[in-house]
Amino acid sequence: MTVAAPTSRHWSKPPLIRRAWLRWALGLGAVVYLALALGTTEINWTRVWEGVPRGARFFAAFFPPNFTSRAGDIADGILESLWMTVVATAIGIAISIPVGIGAAKNIAPGAVYYFCRGILAVSRSFQEIILAIFFVKLFGFGPFAGVVTLSFATIGFYGKLLAEDIEDMDPSQAEAVRATGAGWLQWINYGVQPQVMPRVIGLGLYRFDINFRESAVVGIVGAGGIGATLDTAFNRYEFDSAAAILLVIIAIVMLVEYSSGYIRRWVR
């Protein structure tokens, strides 16, 4: 039996941008800009070259790390940082949960939605360092300013991601709970909360991790914690103590990382 020769039709994947001129203009524009940007970046290779041995000396000064001579200061700093982290994470999450619920478009009425989104936008628009400088000016040096900084930063992070998780939930489960005649709080507790719980816990642990690392940074601008100790060590040129502090920070971050991974698997 003869098979009719199939007429072959050309096919290729449709382009992301349909209009050819726009596609080419965007591509060329990006290439030209990048070339110009690279061309105008001044790299002084002699200074880079001089910097290498200085960096090596600097690193050499870290070794061996000295845990003992400033042990008391390091312990105090770490404990203060941990305290700041725990308190700030707890306060931040406690505020983020209602804000996050209010910022979920699928469950919050218009006015509440925009108000809560506004809070999140303000919180997210400032980096921790800027917030810390501001709060140190406001409340004076010390860990209190650090706690306020980290709590405030937590709201933007946690609230936004929580709101997004709520917006991604399965509406039919929530609808089924609503159909039973449940009240609003009951509806949140039975229809919404179980769906976002793994995220609530996972994000909480992740934010704890971030807050600990940030607590080391905000200390440098005077907001207490291990960062203040680290800053002091650098200012006194005690690089071996500074190295010890850095190692302790790395160890704690790794510990938190490992345990949070474990807990997240467990709550799935």
Added chain:
Amino acid sequence: MLRIKGLAKRYPTGDVALKGVDLDVPGAEVMALIGPSGAGKSTLIRCINRLVEPTAGSVTLNGTEITALGRRDLRRARRRMGMIFQEYALVERLTVMENVLSGRLGYVGFWQSFARRFPQADVDEAFRLLARVGLDHMADKRADELSGGQRQRVGICRALIQNPDLLLVDEPTASLDPKTSRQIMRLIKELCEERKLTAIINIHDVMLAQIFAERIVGLRFGEVVYDGPPADLTAEVLTKIYGEEDWSATIRKVGEAAEETAEPPANVVALESRKPHRDRMAGLS
């Protein structure tokens, strides 16, 4: 008992789902609502308990005009309308027991439900219902560990523990295999008979509707185009509801369907004496 008058729904997108539906459901009966996709079946059912707000018309259940109620009274009214969903709509991360007890949320306070301290009578009823559908040994399993048929039976328990006057059932068999579909439909029908309940069942499968419903309402383009007994569902009627198609295969089964309801359903027995047949029920997943 249930009276729907001039019910209309126009979605904000401009889609008209219902154009003036009138429907009277006088007493306990199982009514199937059939029609093509997009005919407004789901919208009609959701307008009854106002999960979807109707644009016009009224729904009256046992003398209460549902469409006129404020938020608080609407919640109260919803307690008397149990709903069973397509794809089960169980809260996946809650246990079977929590899902069943969530049917009592309209009756208990927030803190009581938050602490999962439901009245003993509710817990007893929940176990009784789970035993009735053969799942009492699954009470502490998480809902997402169950098979489709098992989940839908939990969904049925959640609706029934509300102690409803009316069951709203939305495509209960849409994701179940043919055998499980029949078992679920039979279970709903039996439970309605036991409790003298009225059920409105949205269903795609015309044959299942013919087998298990006493009355069939056909919906097309948001209007009722057929309302009558299953036996009168002729090829002409199906064409009126769904449009032109060869209906002979569907129609021929009507006679056999009648036989099926007549034969003593083996599963009724299985459901009544639960213990020895538990494995069978579990196997029906």
